[in-house]
Amino acid sequence: MSLLEIENLSLTIGATPILKGVELTVAPGEVVGLVGESGSGKSMTALTIMQLLPHLARAEGRVTFDGIDILGATEDQMCALRGDDIGMVFQEPMTALNPVKTIGEQVAEGIRWHAKASRAEAEDRARKILDRVGLPEAKFPLSRYPHELSGGQRQRVVIAIACALRPKLLIADEPTTALDVVLQAQILDLLRDLVRENRMGLLLISHDLAVVTEMADRLTILRHGEVTEAGDTARTLSEQQHPYTRELALASMHLPARPKPHLAGSAKPLLEVEGVGRDYPGRRKSLFRPAQPIRAVDNVSLTIEPAQSVALVGRSGCGKSTLARMILALDKPTAGTIRFRGEAITGKSEAELQPARRDMQVVFQDPYGSFDPRQKVEKLVAEPLHLLEKQPAAAERREMVAHALDEVGLGPRDMDKYPHEFSGGQRQRLSIARAIITRPKLVVADEPVSALDVSIRAQILDLFAELNQKLGIAYLFITHDLTVARAIADEVLVMHEGKIVERGKTADVLDHPRSEPARALVAAAPDLHRAIARRMQEQG
Amino acid sequence: MTAYLAKRLIIAALTLVLASMVVFAVMEVLPGDPARLMLGLNASADQVELLRNQMGLNAPLVLRYLHWAGGLLSLDFGRSYTYSVPVIDLVRERIAVSVPLALIALALSTIIAIPVGVFSASRQGRAGDTLAMGAAQIGVAVPNFWFALMLIYLFAVWLRLVPAGGFPGWGAGVWTALKSLILPAVALALPQAAILGRVARSALIEVLNEDYIRTARAKGLPYRAVLWRHALRNAMIPVLTILGLQFAFLLAGTIIIENVFYLPGLGRLIFQAITQRDLIVVESIVMLLVAAVILINLLVDFSYAIVDPRLRGRQ
Numbered sequence: 001m002s003l004l005e006i007e008n009l010s011l012t013i014g015a016t017p018i019l020k021g022v023e024l025t026v027a028p029g030e031v032v033g034l035v036g037e038s039g040s041g042k043s044m045t046a047l048t049i050m051q052l053l054p055h056l057a058r059a060e061g062r063v064t065f066d067g068i069d070i071l072g073a074t075e076d077q078m079c080a081l082r083g084d085d086i087g088m089v090f091q092e093p094m095t096a097l098n099p100v101k102t103i104g105e106q107v108a109e110g111i112r113w114h115a116k117a118s119r120a121e122a123e124d125r126a127r128k129i130l131d132r133v134g135l136p137e138a139k140f141p142l143s144r145y146p147h148e149l150s151g152g153q154r155q156r157v158v159i160a161i162a163c164a165l166r167p168k169l170l171i172a173d174e175p176t177t178a179l180d181v182v183l184q185a186q187i188l189d190l191l192r193d194l195v196r197e198n199r200m201g202l203l204l205i206s207h208d209l210a211v212v213t214e215m216a217d218r219l220t221i222l223r224h225g226e227v228t229e230a231g232d233t234a235r236t237l238s239e240q241q242h243p244y245t246r247e248l249a250l251a252s253m254h255l256p257a258r259p260k261p262h263l264a265g266s267a268k269p270l271l272e273v274e275g276v277g278r279d280y281p282g283r284r285k286s287l288f289r290p291a292q293p294i295r296a297v298d299n300v301s302l303t304i305e306p307a308q309s310v311a312l313v314g315r316s317g318c319g320k321s322t323l324a325r326m327i328l329a330l331d332k333p334t335a336g337t338i339r340f341r342g343e344a345i346t347g348k349s350e351a352e353l354q355p356a357r358r359d360m361q362v363v364f365q366d367p368y369g370s371f372d373p374r375q376k377v378e379k380l381v382a383e384p385l386h387l388l389e390k391q392p393a394a395a396e397r398r399e400m401v402a403h404a405l406d407e408v409g410l411g412p413r414d415m416d417k418y419p420h421e422f423s424g425g426q427r428q429r430l431s432i433a434r435a436i437i438t439r440p441k442l443v444v445a446d447e448p449v450s451a452l453d454v455s456i457r458a459q460i461l462d463l464f465a466e467l468n469q470k471l472g473i474a475y476l477f478i479t480h481d482l483t484v485a486r487a488i489a490d491e492v493l494v495m496h497e498g499k500i501v502e503r504g505k506t507a508d509v510l511d512h513p514r515s516e517p518a519r520a521l522v523a524a525a526p527d528l529h530r531a532i533a534r535r536m537q538e539q540g
Numbered sequence: 541m542t543a544y545l546a547k548r549l550i551i552a553a554l555t556l557v558l559a560s561m562v563v564f565a566v567m568e569v570l571p572g573d574p575a576r577l578m579l580g581l582n583a584s585a586d587q588v589e590l591l592r593n594q595m596g597l598n599a600p601l602v603l604r605y606l607h608w609a610g611g612l613l614s615l616d617f618g619r620s621y622t623y624s625v626p627v628i629d630l631v632r633e634r635i636a637v638s639v640p641l642a643l644i645a646l647a648l649s650t651i652i653a654i655p656v657g658v659f660s661a662s663r664q665g666r667a668g669d670t671l672a673m674g675a676a677q678i679g680v681a682v683p684n685f686w687f688a689l690m691l692i693y694l695f696a697v698w699l700r701l702v703p704a705g706g707f708p709g710w711g712a713g714v715w716t717a718l719k720s721l722i723l724p725a726v727a728l729a730l731p732q733a734a735i736l737g738r739v740a741r742s743a744l745i746e747v748l749n750e751d752y753i754r755t756a757r758a759k760g761l762p763y764r765a766v767l768w769r770h771a772l773r774n775a776m777i778p779v780l781t782i783l784g785l786q787f788a789f790l791l792a793g794t795i796i797i798e799n800v801f802y803l804p805g806l807g808r809l810i811f812q813a814i815t816q817r818d819l820i821v822v823e824s825i826v827m828l829l830v831a832a833v834i835l836i837n838l839l840v841d842f843s844y845a846i847v848d849p850r851l852r853g854r855q
Contacts, residue, residue, distance in 0.1 A: 052757055075762070083760030090758075095751040100773050100848055109769075110759035145849045161759060 003028050003169055003201045004049065009061035011044055011225075013054060018044050019225040021061070026169060029199040031192075033216030033233065035209060035248070037453035038424070041225040042205045046171045049203075050088055051078045066168060084114040087162030091174035093155035097146035103130070103157050104142020111164050125164065133160045133190060151316065152183035156190070163194055169201040170194070176211065180316040180480040185524035188215060207453060209252045210526035213237060213535060221245055234535035237528075247455065252528050254458035255487050256465035262308045262490045268342070269303040270441055270474050271327065276300045276336035277498075278322050296322045298498035299336070306441060309468055309475040311489035311506070313482060313521060319498040320478045324444050327476065328362055329353050341441070358387040361435035363428070365447035370431055371419040378415040381405065381434045388438065404433040407470075408463060425456030429463065436467060446478045461487050482525040486510055494518040541845060541852040548841040552834050559830045560612065564605050567823050573597075577817050578621050608823075617824040622816045627824045630809060635828075637707055637721075638794055638805035642832070644725040645790060649732035650783065654772075656733070657740025657779075662767055664745055673741065679734025684793050688727035688800045695723060705802035724801045728793050732786055739782045743775035750774070776847045784840035788833045 496517035617627035696704035795807035
């Protein structure tokens with residue numbers, strides 16, 4: 001018998017339909033993947049099972065957990081289930097823990113509540129589960145606060161809270177999306193082990209087909225609130241009967257066409273970084289001794305040629321964003337020099353930097369956060385034009401904006417809209433339009449596609465490739481995602497603890513990594529081909 | 541933690557020094573010669589000059605400031621021009637009225653505001669919330685002396701539960717003395733409570749949308765437990781900030797309220813001193829009020845560190 005059965009579940013929020021006739025089952029000890037793009041209703045399905053839906057939501061159909069009718073259950077019954085028989089892990093570990101309570105309090109709280117355990121007993125059990133999820137007492141006593149922990153460690157605490165009472169079902173909603181690939185692999189391993197130890201059912205929600213394929217026995221694909229396909233992972237993905245499944249799989253492995261590959265050594269370098277370092281003041285341990293500085297970037301040298309596309313890959317916190325900020329002259333190196341088009345940009349005044357800034361633009365990760373919501377697109381995209389020597393007149397400016405929008409696949413009518421009127425992918429197109437409007441020679445892109453759905457992400461990667469071919473823009477892609485590097489980069493630089501540890505042709509580095517950090521990254525990166533092949537063997 | 545507290549303490553001390561300079565400077569540029577005022581209009585220029593020398597008013601500005609500030613540190617505030625008694629004696633008995641009054645009002649406003657904020661936030665948009673916030677709106681808009689008059693009418697004139705004004709002194713018994721402070725404290729507290737309640741509500745609503753509230757709910761805690769155990773403490777920071785900032789207004793309110801209730805407090809003393817141009821008394825009381833505001837804000841800074849562990853590691 002199934003542990004969780006969802007039959008013909010429909011959900012509306014106000015007048016908006018969110019889910020339409022969703023069917024899903026999870027058996028004890030089984031891992032079921034729920035895949036879909038943003039807005040497909042994955043999270044709402046999870047919140048329906050937990051009965052933590054927003055106020056105006058109305059659910060119809062049947063949701064049965066362990067014989068209990070969830071949709072008909074009272075709030076008291078649900079409180080008894082939540083955290084005891086059903087645990088849940090969320091996407092964003094940085095904000096999922098209460099900042100003013102210790103991790104011990106937060107893990108023990110549920111145990112005290114459900115098991116009616118004494119404080120000492122609950123803390124004892126909290127200690128055990130924290131040990132189990134890989135947070136040993138020596139380094140992570142119960143008295144630690146969330147802000148003293150990294151993202152991966154915080155996600156372990158959230159998993160400890162969810163699994164403290166050995167739930168029958170664990171719902172994990174994008175549990176690794178905010179983490180780098182190495183941490184992702186560790187957290188997925190932990191979840192897999194917990195499933196095995198406790199014969200727990202796991203509903204794994206993800207937009208990442210490769211992750212789900214590695215983990216799930218069966219998968220359900222959601223689109224616009226409807227199940228498009230469901231079945232054994234291996235069969236579903238190898239046969240790809242439904243066109244949407246095929247679309248998702250293709251988009252996940254998409255490689256943009258770049259007919260004119262870059263020829264290394266063909267020109268003198270556009271960007272030269274020589275022995276650059278950046279120290280941050282460390283935390284003072286004693287009033288009388290000076291603080292030990294933290295070296296975020298350590299003696300880094302690299303060159304980028306015109307029209308060359310380079311990916312800088314590394315785990316979170318390795319210093320790649322700090323390096324990018326120095327290249328963009330947004331931060332000053334404590335050592336070394338950076339030359340752009342042969343001229344040093346280190347130690348220059350803002351006025352002297354203006355010509356360099358014109359030829360060097362940036363695209364950020366979050367298309368939601370990088371625009372002022374109260375300004376129109378025309379003004380937002382035209383922003384870098386103040387760097388031009390001769391300021392264009394109003395009509396000319398509109399024309400330039402229209403041209404830039406056209407180049408990224410948007411229309412001139414979009415000029416008079418506000419950012420909130422665009423989808424995530426369109427907003428990322430806007431930020432690319434803003435970056436290319438001054439005809440730069442170099443665009444630095446910091447995780448430009450990691451917030452996007454796979455199909456949108458394939459389109460944006462295509463756009464990057466096209467602009468590289470058409471306008472000869474060189475790229476520095478900063479990413480922890482090796483598929484992005486594989487899709488778009490001529491060369492890959494691997495950064496680890498502030499140093500560049502490996503550099504080479506993309507295929508060489510990704511297929512035959514030589515350094516230890518590069519090998520760790522490649523091994524941890526989810527790969528759809530590999531995952532399907534393994535599933536095929538297991539499931540026959 | 542110690543570094544954070546030490547830094548706050550130093551900042552508070554520096555603020556106090558700076559404030560004393562400003563108070564001294566303002567009093568310097570105000571028109572009116574204290575010596576002339578004390579001797580009356582008929583005094584000759586020589587007599588005035590003699591008294592000025594005696595009072596040290598002809599000494600250089602810096603020396604006079606240092607003398608005055610040094611006196612403050614040893615609680616020697618100088619002598620009142622009009623009463624010819626040490627200012628500290630005047631102030632001492634008044635403080636016994638004003639400090640309890642301010643503290644009771646502060647406590648009352650918090651005790652009223654937080655439950656109202658919690659009540660409203662947990663019923664956001666529903667009738668109870670609308671009603672509570674409508675009442676708060678009135679509380680913010682209506683001046684405290686009007687409240688005071690209404691309270692006097694209701695509780696003193698009509699119900700005859702408490703005296704309508706005056707203060708029997710602490711010698712008449714704690715309860716009797718407290719009874720005459722209740723109405724003024726309520727009148728002072730209501731507008732403060734209205735502002736604090738609104739801040740508490742909006743802070744809570746923001747916190748209730750945080751991810752960690754969802755995590756707490758997913759643990760199986762009922763909504764009320766989540767509200768009190770997880771949300772409230774996180775919402776306290778803005779509430780404490782406003783509490784500290786509003787304290788200055790609360791003190792300003794005591795000047796009016798003490799006059800309405802005929803209480804022999806600092807507020808009435810400063811009011812009289814201003815009309816009598818007893819500048820040294822004004823100066824001293826203003827410094828006391830400034831010190832009180834700085835002290836309360838220092839306590840607010842300290843309580844931040846208790847509420848939020850993230851501040852403890854910082855400097």
